[in-house]
Amino acid sequence: MRERAIASMVPYFGEMYANPSGSHRFARAARQAIDEARDDVADVLGVAPGSVIFTSCGTEADNTVLAGVSGGAVCSAAEHHAVLHPIEHRGDGVVVGTDAFGRIDLDRLADACADPSVGVVSVMTVNNEVGAISDMAAVAAVVREVAPQAVLHTDAVQAPCWVDVRDIAPLVDAMSFSAHKFGGPKGVGVLTLAPGVAVDPLIVGGGQERERRSGTHNVAGIVGLATALVETDRDRDGELQRIAALRDRLVDALVGSIDGVVETVPRDHKVAGSAHVCISGVENEALLFLLDEADVCASAASACASGAMEPSHVLAAMGVDRELALGALRLTLGHTTTESDVDRAADVVVDAVGRLRRGVS
Amino acid sequence: MKVLLAMSGGVDSSVAGALLLEEGHDVVGVTMKLWGGDSDTGCCSVSDVDDARRVAQQLGIDHLVFNFGDDFDRHVVEPYVRDHAAGVTPNPCIECNRHVKFDRLLRRADQLGFDAVATGHHARIGRTADGRLTLERGADAAKDQSYVVHMLDQDALARTLFPVGSIDKSEVRRIAAERGLRTASKPDSQDVCFITSTGGRDTFLGDRIEFRPARVVDADGEQLGAVDAVEMVTIGQRRGIGLPGGGPKRYVVDVDVDGATVTVGDEQALLDDGLSVVDVVWTDAPVAGEVLVQASAHGATLPATLTVGPTASATGDTVAVAWRTPQRRIAPGQSVVFYDPTDTRVLGGGIAVRATTVRLGPPTA
Numbered sequence: 001m002r003e004r005a006i007a008s009m010v011p012y013f014g015e016m017y018a019n020p021s022g023s024h025r026f027a028r029a030a031r032q033a034i035d036e037a038r039d040d041v042a043d044v045l046g047v048a049p050g051s052v053i054f055t056s057c058g059t060e061a062d063n064t065v066l067a068g069v070s071g072g073a074v075c076s077a078a079e080h081h082a083v084l085h086p087i088e089h090r091g092d093g094v095v096v097g098t099d100a101f102g103r104i105d106l107d108r109l110a111d112a113c114a115d116p117s118v119g120v121v122s123v124m125t126v127n128n129e130v131g132a133i134s135d136m137a138a139v140a141a142v143v144r145e146v147a148p149q150a151v152l153h154t155d156a157v158q159a160p161c162w163v164d165v166r167d168i169a170p171l172v173d174a175m176s177f178s179a180h181k182f183g184g185p186k187g188v189g190v191l192t193l194a195p196g197v198a199v200d201p202l203i204v205g206g207g208q209e210r211e212r213r214s215g216t217h218n219v220a221g222i223v224g225l226a227t228a229l230v231e232t233d234r235d236r237d238g239e240l241q242r243i244a245a246l247r248d249r250l251v252d253a254l255v256g257s258i259d260g261v262v263e264t265v266p267r268d269h270k271v272a273g274s275a276h277v278c279i280s281g282v283e284n285e286a287l288l289f290l291l292d293e294a295d296v297c298a299s300a301a302s303a304c305a306s307g308a309m310e311p312s313h314v315l316a317a318m319g320v321d322r323e324l325a326l327g328a329l330r331l332t333l334g335h336t337t338t339e340s341d342v343d344r345a346a347d348v349v350v351d352a353v354g355r356l357r358r359g360v361s
Numbered sequence: 362m363k364v365l366l367a368m369s370g371g372v373d374s375s376v377a378g379a380l381l382l383e384e385g386h387d388v389v390g391v392t393m394k395l396w397g398g399d400s401d402t403g404c405c406s407v408s409d410v411d412d413a414r415r416v417a418q419q420l421g422i423d424h425l426v427f428n429f430g431d432d433f434d435r436h437v438v439e440p441y442v443r444d445h446a447a448g449v450t451p452n453p454c455i456e457c458n459r460h461v462k463f464d465r466l467l468r469r470a471d472q473l474g475f476d477a478v479a480t481g482h483h484a485r486i487g488r489t490a491d492g493r494l495t496l497e498r499g500a501d502a503a504k505d506q507s508y509v510v511h512m513l514d515q516d517a518l519a520r521t522l523f524p525v526g527s528i529d530k531s532e533v534r535r536i537a538a539e540r541g542l543r544t545a546s547k548p549d550s551q552d553v554c555f556i557t558s559t560g561g562r563d564t565f566l567g568d569r570i571e572f573r574p575a576r577v578v579d580a581d582g583e584q585l586g587a588v589d590a591v592e593m594v595t596i597g598q599r600r601g602i603g604l605p606g607g608g609p610k611r612y613v614v615d616v617d618v619d620g621a622t623v624t625v626g627d628e629q630a631l632l633d634d635g636l637s638v639v640d641v642v643w644t645d646a647p648v649a650g651e652v653l654v655q656a657s658a659h660g661a662t663l664p665a666t667l668t669v670g671p672t673a674s675a676t677g678d679t680v681a682v683a684w685r686t687p688q689r690r691i692a693p694g695q696s697v698v699f700y701d702p703t704d705t706r707v708l709g710g711g712i713a714v715r716a717t718t719v720r721l722g723p724p725t726a
Contacts, residue, residue: 285469286472286473289425289473290473306392306394306406306407306426307394307410307414307426308394308426308427308428308430309426309428310428355472355474356472359471
């Protein structure tokens with residue numbers, strides 16, 4: 001977490017502990033903290049403060065839109081499960097294929113949107129596994145033309161570190177975010193809803209968040225989210241260049257030292273912090289163990305409830321061969337990453353892949 | 362030693378971990394995700410994985426989850442379905458041990474620099490005076506699992522540890538309770554992990570193969586009744602074959618899936634002089650002559666004489682078993698395991714194939 005985000009939260013566990021829905025002076029102080037956080041968040045996301053709804057996580061934000069808008073649902077096959085599963089649950093969804101970079105196929109999107117009953121379309125801004133950036137302007141152009149009645153939602157959970165969301169906001173009706181993706185705390189997220197967009201609330205009760213999301217506010221979490229988001233926005237331009245250079249250094253080292261490394265998405269089509277590669281002839285479950293043993297923390301795809309790695313649905317959507325997909329390695333860079341970090345990571349990965357390949361009988 | 366401990370989330374593998382640590386080993390726990398569908402402990406057996414992880418945390422060891430679902434489907438579930446469709450009754454737990462625990466996991470352990478794989482099976486690994494490894498029954502006769510791990514050869518035995526094989530189950534539970542392990546009083550698992558107790562075998566197979574009705578006939582071919590699913594009938598079965606009660610005891614003596622015919626007969630008709638066993642894996646060198654034979658997980662051992670060969674397949678020898686006295690027919694697909702005459706050591710084992718001669722009625726004088 002960002003240090004300033006942690007520091008900003010601490011008072012709300014102590015002297016500022018009051019419930020912001022109360023009416024006494026301490027409650028009013030907590031309420032003011034949320035109001036200020038909402039203004040800060042709205043500014044960075046390019047929406048009006050009244051459009052910002054604080055949630056418990058990005059998944060809740062996604063689910064609120066996908067469960068709360070009537071009519072059919074359309075999404076891309078590379079979406080996060082927080083979008084795919086609620087659409088499967090509805091039973092009326094159309095999942096549209098992607099190109100080899102994981103971006104939604106615009107022709108097939110237009111076909112799917114041609115059904116006049118379509119009520120919601122969801123296309124992620126940045127893919128969480130491979131880092132591919134969607135052309136949201138092109139997506140919006142298709143949806144507005146073919147399905148003007150539909151709510152256009154984007155899961156922008158991965159975006160704030162790499163993309164100025166102010167450029168995305170005017171294109172869509174709803175966006176989802178999660179604080180821990182930009183150095184804020186876990187357990188707090190944001191849904192933005194453009195004025196006039198009607199969504200049935202997922203959680204009803206005390207009527208918080210203008211009756212769009214009930215439940216006592218997570219005051220410290222909301223304050224931490226806002227602090228981290230403002231700092232992320234302030235640092236973005238400088239960090240993009242620095243991190244892209246580190247990412248290039250890392251991926252160049254892997255490609256240069258290991259045979260059979262495939263860069264999953266070309267660098268100019270993905271975010272600076274993503275170093276997703278597929279390594280042929282290696283099983284990432286074994287690779288991750290060796291990396292962990294050498295204190296390099298990496299990921300492969302998403303894990304199921306048991307903790308087991310599942311074959312990636314994103315790579316499947318992109319048409320990556322299943323065997324190659326088993327060698328997927330997802331190294332992620334962020335604001336704390338240094339040059340010595342990436343050099344060490346490259347050395348450890350090269351060494352581990354060598355061990356695994358030698359060990360294969 | 363650096364040991365990879367297979368943790369099922371049960372008490373035996375939990376205590377195995379505690380004992381390995383006591384012996385000074387460097388232990389990492391792993392739970393294999395094998396079955397992705399419904400089970401009695403949740404999707405992917407998630408509550409068992411939780412138990413394994415919590416025990417690993419209690420023991421202070423790392424815990425991993427390996428997804429061997431593809432291997433499990435290919436080597437255990439698909440053959441299980443295919444065999445039933447062909448009228449063969451396999452033992453999926455043994456195939457899981459053969460292909461997943463003591464093959465896939467062993468190879469993964471090698472790759473990651475582990476010296477051995479440990480499990481919570483009740484069996485013992487010993488060593489002869491001339492340095493050969495032996496596989497022996499577990500110390501607790503009632504819990505012995507040497508039958509289900511009989512496929513371990515010298516190479517596999519050299520890289521396998523069974524820490525609880527030399528103690529009684531009650532001792533295992535006592536150790537678990539003493540250390541406050543959360544699995545101390547967890548009941549033993551009894552059934553095939555991918556078949557739910559609510560749905561059972563019928564539902565599992567019914568969802569995957571098209572059951573065929575069959576005639577039930579006697580030795581003379583006279584129809585006595587009918588069954589809905591010939592694939593669900595096993596040799597030796599007495600109940601559920603559509604025959605009225607009260608008559609003489611009748612057993613299934615033959616199942617002909619292609620001909621959709623189940624043949625029943627009296628106990629005499631169920632007796633064979635011997636059987637053929639294929640895909641035999643030997644613990645050490647092949648063994649011929651007088652042995653004891655066990656053909657079910659907790660079945661009796663019976664004296665017989667083995668003759669090896671003359672043919673063999675890529676997956677093992679073919680062995681002829683001649684019973685000392687005629688025995689009830691072994692259903693094709695069952696694992697048949699050979700023990701030494703003292704009933705202590707596993708010599709090897711394989712898979713029963715359909716008897717070549719079916720005796721119907723008492724032998725003619």
